[in-house]
Amino acid sequence: MADALRFYTHPSSRGRIVRWMLEETGAPYQTTLLAFGPEMKAPSYRTINPMGKVPTIVHGDTVVTECAAICAYLATAFPAAGLAPVSTQAWGPYFRWLFFASGPLEQAVTNRSLGFEVPEDRQRMAGYGSFGDAMNALEGAVTGKRYLVEDRFSAADVYVGSQIGWGLQFGSIDKRPAFETYWNGLKDRPAAVRARDIDDALAQPPPRK
The missing domain is CATH 1.20.1050.10 (Glutathione S-transferase Yfyf (Class Pi); Chain A, domain 2)
Structure with a gap:
């Protein structure tokens, strides 16, 4: 998929899991860092993730939250990386x-x-x-x-x-x-x-x- 991929995270969060997954896919992505507290809970970010938490990815028009869901999504969205089952x-x-x-x-x-x-x-x-x-x-x-x-x-x-x-x-x-x-x-x-x-x-x- 050619849609832009944006990653919302904080380096001391579960976003570390998603960062690893993104690096495994080899897909280009842009990172937006959010500070814990008011920035992460801001209305502008809550329109993307109502929980006011990270990580979140936005891939084109698709928003995915929750680490396991993001990992499963990325494995499916980038099949060439071979990160989903074959059989x-x-x-x-x-x-x-x-x-x-x-x-x-x-x-x-x-x-x-x-x-x-x-x-x-x-x-x-x-x-x-x-x-x-x-x-x-x-x-x-x-x-x-x-x-x-x-x-x-x-x-x-x-x-x-x-x-x-x-x-x-x-x-x-x-x-x-x-x-x-x-x-x-x-x-x-x-x-x-x-x-x-x-x-x-x-x-x-x-x-x-």
Whole structure:
């Protein structure tokens, strides 16, 4: 697609996931940085993303928010990058793990980080059941695998890998060997390194004059 691609982000946000995905596609894009607080919550930006959060992409007339959705969209919009499954049999696990990570896993990690534990007799009310359930499911998904789907790198690895890498860095997920092995196989991809370098540079305070 020849439509212009604009990326709204902040270097200390989940936009880092989308930056990596954009670098994997190889598609040209323009970045608009938004500061947390009034700038991100401004009415002008809320017309694009009503949540007043980043990341968001605008591709021609198409607006996409939510990291997993953006990753899935970009994989479909730029098929030459080979970031979506090839066989129809692979679409199931591809979407399964993308949205497991964006739903049950993120809910479990966020609640644990906020000090909230679902009471055992109420776990059926939570989509993730318990933190341990979510960790065990994630471990089963990555154990013995270089990539999640078809033994080839995909958008699912960008998103799930980012969640694992972030969790290992900040201690918000269990430090299990399967997680470390999987993340170590992804984190030095050229696109991941480029994206990390870009956002790290943007996160640095401007030099004093």
